[in-house]
Amino acid sequence: MVSRLLRLMGVPVYDCDREAKRLMDGEAAIRKALIEAVGAEVYDASGRLNRRYLASYMFGHPERVDVVNRIVHPAIRADFRRWARQTGSPIVAVESAILSEAGMESDVDAVWMVHAPENVRVERAVLRDAASEEAVRNRMKNQLGE
Numbered sequence: 096m097v098s099r100l101l102r103l104m105g106v107p108v109y110d111c112d113r114e115a116k117r118l119m120d121g122e123a124a125i126r127k128a129l130i131e132a133v134g135a136e137v138y139d140a141s142g143r144l145n146r147r148y149l150a151s152y153m154f155g156h157p158e159r160v161d162v163v164n165r166i167v168h169p170a171i172r173a174d175f176r177r178w179a180r181q182t183g184s185p186i187v188a189v190e191s192a193i194l195s196e197a198g199m200e201s202d203v204d205a206v207w208m209v210h211a212p213e214n215v216r217v218e219r220a221v222l223r224d225a226a227s228e229e230a231v232r233n234r235m236k237n238q239l240g241e
Contacts, residue, residue: 097209098190107182109175111191111199118170119144128166133159154233168197175202 098108119125120143129137129144133152139145153159179187179202194200211219213235220231 097207098188101188106186106188107184108188108190109178111171111175111189111193111197114174114178115167115171116144116146118174119167122170125166125170129163132162132166150230150234164196171197172199172202175199 098110101108119129126138129149133149136148137145137152149163153163175189189199189203191197191199194203194206200206216235217228217231220226220234221228224231226234
């Protein structure tokens with residue numbers, strides 16, 4: 096909601112979740128590193144990231160989450176920096192559930208933490224991602240404040 100309001104006010108907003116999906120699908124270096132770390136099954140026959148496979152690979156294995164994050168987070172951070180420069184806007188925003196964990200806190204001047212009750216967050220994520228409640232709750236366990 097906050098991101099939508101900022102966009103309505105003309106502030107460009109970088110959505111880390113959406114951009115991570117784009118990068119994981121389209122960036123050759125990320126693809127290569129994920130295949131080396133997780134296995135060829137992490138991409139389907141059409142070359143798209145197999146998100147369910149990746150989620151099941153990481154579920155219950157914090158060390159695997161760390162490996163994937165070390166591949167993806169630096170790419171997101173670099174992409175955000177490039178994007179922010181290219182907007183030409185004096186003010187930009189970044190939407191991220193794991194800003195600190197991704198090492199991006201030094202890329203921003205201020206942090207707004209928006210909180211919603213857990214059941215509301217789960218419901219929104221289930222609808223947005225077409226994911227199961229269990230999958231959403233497991234993902235939330237790896238986010239700040241959970």
